[in-house]
Amino acid sequence: MKRELGIARCGLACCLCSENVACAGCDSGQCPDTDRCENRKCSLAKSLAHCYECPEPCRNGILSKIKPYAFTEFARRYGEEHLLDCLARNEQNGVVYHREGLNGDYDDFNDVEELIEYIRTGKR
Ligand code: SF4
Numbered sequence: 001m002k003r004e005l006g007i008a009r010c011g012l013a014c015c016l017c018s019e020n021v022a023c024a025g026c027d028s029g030q031c032p033d034t035d036r037c038e039n040r041k042c043s044l045a046k047s048l049a050h051c052y053e054c055p056e057p058c059r060n061g062i063l064s065k066i067k068p069y070a071f072t073e074f075a076r077r078y079g080e081e082h083l084l085d086c087l088a089r090n091e092q093n094g095v096v097y098h099r100e101g102l103n104g105d106y107d108d109f110n111d112v113e114e115l116i117e118y119i120r121t122g123k124r
């Protein structure tokens, strides 16, 4: 895990992303989705560093997907540092962020609260 890359504007974990060999995170402009990313554009326009700092309930753009949405909600509730601590502990315990392509162990959920609990406890 490259902890220094942190969490992207949308909530995706740049620190664990398999693209992070060539991409230094959302704000580097190197994310493959940079040009078409609604969340990047919108948070920049609102002068916010992340969607988790935004007061508006929102499922726009990539937040329509459960993983970035749950990560965003987690960071909103417990803070980015705690999210990074949990992701590091889970990784050490064998949880894989990108197992096949862009899918991994955090993608196998249909319920946001269950995913938030999985991040928090590492157990399901
Ligand atoms: S999808 Fe958008 S917000 Fe997420 S890392 Fe890429 S550019 Fe950043």
Ligand code: SF4
Pocket: 038, 039, 042, 043, 046, 048, 050, 051, 052, 054, 055, 056, 057, 058, 059, 060, 061
């Ligand atoms: S409105 Fe949505 S996309 Fe825009 S900054 Fe807030 S949470 Fe992010």
